[in-house]
Amino acid sequence: MAKKAPVSQRERLVLLDKFKPGTPTAAQAIELLQQMIRVDTTNPPGNEIALARMLEGWVRSRGHGFVRTTILESEPGRANLIIDIPGTDPGSNPSWGFMSHLDVVPAEGTWTHPPFSGELVQAAHDMFVWGRGAMDIKYLGAANLTAAFTLLDEGFRPKGNIKILLCADEEQGGHKGLEWLAKNHLDAIKVDCCLNEGGGFKLPIKDDFVIQTGEKGVFWTKLTIHGNGGHGSMPPDYDTTAIYKAARMLAKLKRYKAPLVIGKEYIATFRAISLPNAIKGLLKVKWLLRGLLAIAEGITGIKLRQVVLPLASNSIAVTNFHSGIKENSISPDASIILDIRTLPGVGRDQVNAMIRDAIGDDLYGQVEVEPLDNQACTTTATDSVYYTTIARITNEIYPGANIVPLLSQGSTDSKFFRERGIFAYGFCPCIKDDDLTYDDLLSLAHNADERISITNLMLGVDFAYRVMKQA
Incomplete structure (x- = not known):
């Protein structure tokens, strides 16, 4: 008897009929995402105001007069759009936020389709919207808006307040976006729980989906090195020049391996993940971890x-x-920028000590250390009704789904909510497309040929719709 072909992740989905690819709602979501991509919000400079105004016009064109829109600029052109859908009984029901960001990273490299075209392209198994921001993260904004206004068009009104937030400057740390809003207009954005990017990806392990319950700290740091300069035709002792001192630092940084820490967040992840208990146990043994992962990489x-x-x-x-x-001058100065990501409990003093440990006392004594950003690790509890709701709805869409909490190495705007005691989870379900490998998925954001499948776009719409409907 012939062996049955495995069921693909796409075939496992139980989307509502109105959200399946090929439906009028899917066409609306695709068109909205294409329009969003075609507004260039590369950061720097951002210029999010153009997209904020376009989306504000889109909201108003839908004709629901009770929906309020507010644009707040941290400085000229750096706009944040807040869409308020008031609840019928907000005093007795929790408020939900649905967040994404308007800005995108520069579109470097060679693209198969122009990065701000928003082209809809057919692949072997699905159609994809191409362009900078398609995956990170304009599709999430399009999904949230499509879900909300599908509900409103059906006559739905939430019991609790719903806020859809589309913010500026996330790709540069959020300082002119959600951080500024949290410091200056907290009442305008405050909710009981906010859903954002950062999680929801289907792991290549059974039915596991990751949910971002925290994110590592971000400590961007500039190292400035001084040395002997001169004319290129008469080089000084190489070891005394800034460039060669920097080269020694770079070599040491390449070899540096930070000590492993098996903390409670790491343990929570591997307690939940669908691996055999024996493997879970081995993954908690620090001296085995690097070797085990190398072997597993070779196999998988x-x-x-x-x-x-x-x-x-x-x-x-x-x-x-x-x-x-x-070309003919040896500079007396050199600089290195470091992106340092940290576990819970690590601050600037520990970061500087780690830099010293990495490059050695001698070189550390010759370098100027300039903090560019200091954002400590933030986490959100998993024993909440919001976490339970996310897990339940994911199971409705993908039967058998298992939610795995994750301390994300990436940084999102969620940290500004968590710092203020607001529940914030990174979760928008996303499956592996039949046309892409897992490595492809991991590399789409911030790279050339960024794109999102229509299946994943509509999966995002369906998920947001179901969460909003229970609000």
Whole structure:
């Protein structure tokens, strides 16, 4: 008897009929996402005001007069759009926020389709909307808006208040977006629980989906190195130049391996994940972890060290190096930018100590350390009614789904809510498309050829619709 082909993740979905690809609602969501991508909100400079005004016009065109829109600018052009859907009984029911960001990273590299075209392209198994921001994260904004106004068109009114937030500047740390709003207009954005990007991805393990319940701290740091300069035709002792001192630092940073920490967040992840207990036990043994992941990578072909090790350690990434401006001049200065991500309880003092540990006392004594950003790790509890609601609705859409809490290595605007005691979860369900590998999915955001499948766009619409409907 021929072996049955495995059921794909897409075939497992139980979407509401009105949200299936090919429906009028899907066409509306696609068109809205395309319009959003075609507004260039590359940050810097951002210019989110253009997209905020376009979306405000879209909301008003839907004809629900009780829905309020507010645009707040942290500075000219840096706009945040707040859409308020008032509840019928807000005093007795929790309020929900549905958040995304308007800005995108620069569209570098060579693209198959122009990055701000929003082209709809047929692949072997699905159609995809292409463009910068398609995956990160304009599709989430389009999904939230489509879900909300589908409900309103059906005559629905929530019991609790609903806020849809589309914010500026997330890609540069959120300082001109949600952080500014939280400091200056907290009442305008305050909710009991907010859903955001950062989780929802289907893992390549049974029926597991990750939910972001926290995110590592972000400590961007500039190292400035000084040394002997001069004319390129008469180089000084290489070891005394800033460039070669920096080269030694870069070599040490490349070799540096931060100590592993098996903390409660790491333990919670591997308690929930659908792996055999024996493997879970081994993954908690620090001295075995790196070797086990290397072996598993060879078997699965998935970059597991890149995913798992950041959950159990602080990390240092070199993101920029600069020295000199002239071909025939040896600059007396060089600079290195570090993107440092930290576990709970780590502050600037510990970060500086980690830099010293990485490059050594001698080089550390010759460098100027300049903090560019100091954002500590934030977490949200999992024993809440909101967490339970997310898990239940995910099971409705993908029967058998298992929710796995994750301390994300990436940074999102959720931290500004968590810092103020507001529940914030990163979750918008997203499955592996039949046309893409897991490595493809991991690399779509911030890279050339960014795109989102129509299945995942409508999965986001369906999920938001069901959460809003119970609000």
